Amino acid sequence: MAGAVLCTLNIRHDSTMVSTLLKHSEAKLVFVDYQFLDIAKGAIEIMLKSTSTVPQLILIPESGKQSTGAKSGNMEYEHLLVMGSLDFEIRRPVDECDPIALNYTSGTTSSPKGVVYSHRGAYLNSLAAILLNEMPSMLVYLWTVPMFHCNGWCLTWALAAQGGMNVCLRAVTANGIFESISRHKVTHMSGAPTVLSLMVNAKAGERIPLPGKVAVMTGGAPPPSQVVFEMERMGFDVFHSYGLTETYGPATVCTWKPEWNLLPPETRARIKSRQGVNHLGLEEVDVKDPVTMKSVPWDTKSIGEVMFRGNTVMNGYLKNTKATNDAFEGGWFRSGDLAVRHSDGYIELKDRSKDIIISGGENISTIEVETVLFRHPAVLEAAVVGRPDDHWGETPCAFVKLKEGHELNGDELMTFCRENLPHYMAPRTVVFTELPKTSTGKTQKFVLRQKAAAMGSLPSKVKSKL
Structure with a gap:
């Protein structure tokens, strides 16, 4: 509403990386939870060695404890709110393709790049997330996906659209997950395969019977079929989605076919590990020969690169024209992931191009x-x-x-x-x-x-x- 661009920073970065990203993003205001204040202050100190322009820190103090924000020179969140004007005129985007968020990639293969999201793309991907997760109104959602990653896979906005309740964890543990599901009657959650693995390998004393069916969207890496099988045996309904930071998070989903319900559990789990088809907010996904740009046959054998195009693909990389042009060479966004297509059109990842x-x-x-x-x-x-x-x-x-x-x-x-x-x-x-x-x-x-x-x-x- 203030006309600002949201940039969520990774809480696990050290001061050096935070300083680099603050400088690159040209952030003017940084909201800091008390738990990470030392990291943020360290980042500012590093920045002051090379520039006099640093962002203002807004401290969110620990609940129930007297803050030391004023003494340390940091403004407190509640104080900032008091400074606001009730008759402030909302600054809406001039163009729906204007940036709404800046997200830095996780840097699995190189240094993080700043991915620019548009209002249009975020809106469409949020609505698509509601559909592919079958989210009703007033759902209860448990956060194990970091909100700094693709804005929580765009689910931060999807939950607001559906009037959902957010259940948050300071630390992701098996005991904390099961306890939160039981206490708050959680209906939906998401998590990388590592989180699912944490749950299926939880000790007997950490597991609490589910209060009802819990829908789980997993992604970020291909989930092992054995993990999917164990999750469903515990009573979870697993949805497998696939995407990248550059596609606003989830871009495809392994849409389930009724006839697959007749297959053995192990076979169903293997099918759910496929990446599937594009969601309704994305124009198209394809598996192409990266040189000829021709689509590979739907024979489950021919390997090509997964490519995307549509409104839910990033505007580009901030201040990195070369990387943007390389990513969109040939008119499609090149994911760097290698896959095959099944006879029904569903894609299945085989590897990263650098990992084969x-x-x-x-x-x-x-x-x-x-x-x-x-x-x-x-x-x-x-x-x-x-x-x-x-x-x-x-x-x-x-x-x-x-x-x-x-x-x-x-x-x-x-x-x-x-x-x-x-x-x-x-x-x-x-x-x-x-x-x-x-x-x-x-x-x-x-x-x-x-x-x-x-x-x-x-x-x-x-x-x-x-």
């Missing part, structure tokens, strides 16, 4: 290998990248985190994969470790690729055993 493993001339989908790894009862998290190989070019290397209380060695896990995959696709290296994550729960595969590259090629003696 080429071993001895064969393309290996890391997602397919990870899906098998997740089937092992001892595996909590898994990510696969290519490891350099003098003979094959590269071979699959699995980084795995085990469930608490489980023991497993690399040979046992590699044997399990060879029993469930073509041998050339099975990992030849297994590393048990914590997986590095972005702020939105995505595994930072570029970090794992660096670790795999540092290992070098497998010794010949090891290869002979494989």
Whole structure:
């Protein structure tokens, strides 16, 4: 209403990154929760070393405690409201394509870029989110998706449109999720596959029976079918959507077909892991050859790049014309994700273009290998990248985190994969470790690729055993 552009910053960034984004966005006002005040103050101090123009901090103090905002020189939120004018004339956008929000990408492969959203795109994607989540009026929504990520997948606005109740968590824990669902009679929630994995692996004492059916939209990364299966067994109804920051969050959804209800649970879960078809707010999604720009056949085998066009695709990257032009080369937004199309037109991701493993001339989908790894009862998290190989070019290397209380060695896990995959696709290296994550729960595969590259090629003696 003030005519400002909203820029939600990642609460997990340090002061250095926050200072970089504040400078890039040219923010004039920063609302800071008391919990992150030190990070914000650190960012301002860094900025003052190179510029005298810094944003004003507006402190949101801890409820029930006396604030020290005035003493520290920061204005308090309530004080700011008192300064407002009741007869202020709302500043509406001159053009519906004017910017409403600036969102920085999670930076899974490079430094974050500022994605510009328009009023029109946000409006359309919010309405589409209501439809694809089947949101009625007065719903109760639990937040586990960070609101700084694509404006909460545009659900912040969708909830307002439907008069919904927002249930917020300061920390995402299995106990907190189940407790909130029970206490507030939650009807809808969303979460990355890592959140769903947290829930299905919750201890018996943390789980509380659901008060009713809870619809869950998942996205951000392809959900392992085993996780979807376990969620539905607990009583959740899982919707799988797919998109990027550049598409305002959800752009496609695996729209369910009634005839699929007759299939076995495991098969249904695998189908739900597909990315599906575009929602009603998006003009078109396609899988194309990135060179010829021709659509790939709907044969589940031909791999191409997922591309989008329509009103719910970003205006562009702020102050980065080259990156914008590269992203829209050929008249479509290029996602960088590789996929196939099924005979019914539904798309299914196979990998990021930078993640695909080429071993001895064969393309290996890391997602397919990870899906098998997740089937092992001892595996909590898994990510696969290519490891350099003098003979094959590269071979699959699995980084795995085990469930608490489980023991497993690399040979046992590699044997399990060879029993469930073509041998050339099975990992030849297994590393048990914590997986590095972005702020939105995505595994930072570029970090794992660096670790795999540092290992070098497998010794010949090891290869002979494989």
